[in-house]
Amino acid sequence: MTTLLITHPSSYEHLNPPGHPERTDRLRAIESVLGESQFEALKRVQAPIAPLETVALCHPMDYIEEIRNASPKEGFVGLDADTTMSPGSFNAALHAVGAAVHAVDEVVGKRADNAFCALRPPGHHAETVRLMGFCIFDQAAIAARHAQKKHGLGRVAVVDFDVHHGNGTQEIFWSDATLMYCSTHEMPLYPGTGALSESGEHDNIVNAPLRAGDGGDKFKAAFESRILPRLADFSAELIIISAGFDAHRRDPLANLQLVEADFAWATRKLMEIADQTAQGRIVSVLEGGYDLEGLSQSVAAHVIALMRGRD
Ligand SMILES: [Zn+2]
Numbered sequence: 001m002t003t004l005l006i007t008h009p010s011s012y013e014h015l016n017p018p019g020h021p022e023r024t025d026r027l028r029a030i031e032s033v034l035g036e037s038q039f040e041a042l043k044r045v046q047a048p049i050a051p052l053e054t055v056a057l058c059h060p061m062d063y064i065e066e067i068r069n070a071s072p073k074e075g076f077v078g079l080d081a082d083t084t085m086s087p088g089s090f091n092a093a094l095h096a097v098g099a100a101v102h103a104v105d106e107v108v109g110k111r112a113d114n115a116f117c118a119l120r121p122p123g124h125h126a127e128t129v130r131l132m133g134f135c136i137f138d139q140a141a142i143a144a145r146h147a148q149k150k151h152g153l154g155r156v157a158v159v160d161f162d163v164h165h166g167n168g169t170q171e172i173f174w175s176d177a178t179l180m181y182c183s184t185h186e187m188p189l190y191p192g193t194g195a196l197s198e199s200g201e202h203d204n205i206v207n208a209p210l211r212a213g214d215g216g217d218k219f220k221a222a223f224e225s226r227i228l229p230r231l232a233d234f235s236a237e238l239i240i241i242s243a244g245f246d247a248h249r250r251d252p253l254a255n256l257q258l259v260e261a262d263f264a265w266a267t268r269k270l271m272e273i274a275d276q277t278a279q280g281r282i283v284s285v286l287e288g289g290y291d292l293e294g295l296s297q298s299v300a301a302h303v304i305a306l307m308r309g310r311d
Contacts, residue, residue, distance in 0.1 A: 003307045004106055004115035005034060006099040008047040011119045013088025017076055020084070021253060021290040022120065022134040029296040030118050030286070034303060041307060043112060047099035047119060055097055055137050057145035058172050063129045067136065080132045093121055093136040096285075100143035100240075101150075103283040108151045108238065114271075114282040114306050116243070118299070122287040124166030124242045125191060133164065133191055140242045140285045141172040144179055147238050154178060157236035159227065160185070161219075161266055162244020162287040163254040165194030169242065170205055177202035180234045182227045184208045184219060186247070186254050206230045215257035219247070220265060228269055235277045239270055245289030245298040253290050260294075260301040267305035282306065 012024045034042065055064050070077060071090045078084050096119040103115035123140055125133030144156040157180040158173070160166040165185040170193065173179040185194050187209035194207045208222035231239070245263060247256040267284075274282050284306065289295035 001308050002043050002112045003303065004103060004112040005042040005044045005303070006047050006103055006115060006117045006119070007031065007044070008095040008099065008119055010088060010092045010095045013086070014092035014121055015076070015086035015088065016084050022122070025292060026289065026295060027118060027120060029292040030299050033296040033300045034118070038309070039303065042303070047095045047117070048102055049091070049094045050097035050101055054101055054146060055094070055142060057149065058138055058141045059128060067131065083131055083134055083136070089121070089136065092119070095119060096121060096123065097137050097139045097142050100139040100283065100285050101146045104143050104147045104151070104238065107281045107283055108147060108153070113280055114284070116284045116303050116306060118286050120286065122244070123285065124160055124162060124169050124287050125164070126168040127171045135168060138168045138172060140240050141169045143240055143283060143285070148178065153237045155180070155234060155236050156238045156240065157182065157231055157234055158240045158242055159231065159270055160242035160244070160287070161247065161263070162242055163247035163251065163256055164190055164244065164288060165207070166242055167191045167193040170198065173200065173204060175201040177204055180204045180206065180231070180236060182206040182208070182231055184210060184222050184227065186210055186212055186256050189254060210256060212255035213257065216259060216262040219256070219258055219262055223266060223269060228273060232273050232276065237278050238281045238283065239274045239278055241270060241282060241284040242287045243284045243302060244287030245295050248289065248291060248294035248298050250291040250294035251289065253288070260297045263298045264301040264305045267302050271305070
């Protein structure tokens with residue numbers, strides 16, 4: 001069993017203003033925990049940069065150029081209430097996309113069983129022509145379209161357990177019957193989307209909102225009653241996880257009460273379905289997670305599960 005760990009130093013060159021929760025220390029905490037001996041078996045590679053044509057699978061080229069042209073020469077430029085670019089941000093975002101599509105290439109090409117992409121900025125709030133919520137390009141959605149276009153896969157699903165709803169992936173997938181988006185998230189909470197009634201043009205969107213204070217039991221019930229059956233019926237040939245860890249009880253941005261073991265449980269459940277319909281193919285992409293201890297321990301539990309480690 002080979003699990004791929006994809007990183008890139010450019011992720012450290014995407015800077016947000018001091019005090020911003022989406023910070024480079026997140027990756028330092030993750031790289032530190034994944035440096036422990038229990039992760040020796042990971043196959044570690046650096047992300048390639050994504051060509052702009054790949055980003056254009058989900059975002060129009062003139063919009064991509066607009067973002068590139070907005071990059072500051074120094075300091076910061078704010079593009080949204082909480083989304084900022086520094087001089088290294090555009091390059092970092094292209095590597096975050098490059099990691100996700102490289103993971104698809106390696107997993108579909110059977111050179112790895114599954115993969116975890118630990119890069120930033122995150123992506124699931126980025127809509128077709130609107131960046132927001134710390135996100136510039138939606139790498140999970142792009143990876144799904146890339147799997148279809150380059151490898152000829154039919155149906156691809158993105159499952160998102162970040163505590164925030166992935167409005168970007170939902171918007172991009174909304175009218176595409178070949179793509180499914182499933183999400184657990186706290187509601188009401190930023191960005192405000194993700195109601196049960198939002199189900200896409202082809203019933204291909206599956207939202208399972210949770211309430212502030214909900215813990216592992218409610219999270220597991222939402223997965224088992226709503227997400228897993230729909231995912232199994234959809235028969236995805238690849239499952240992409242938008243792996244945000246801000247539903248952890250320690251996280252400062254939200255109010256769910258998950259612990260590390262809950263993320264490991266969800267990972268194993270998704271692997272069971274991937275084993276049934278997708279030849280085990282899973283690509284996991286880091287989204288949120290802002291408490292360094294909660295984030296690093298949750299990533300560790302998630303990656304141990306991907307490596308088919310301890311139950
Ligand atoms: Zn989040």
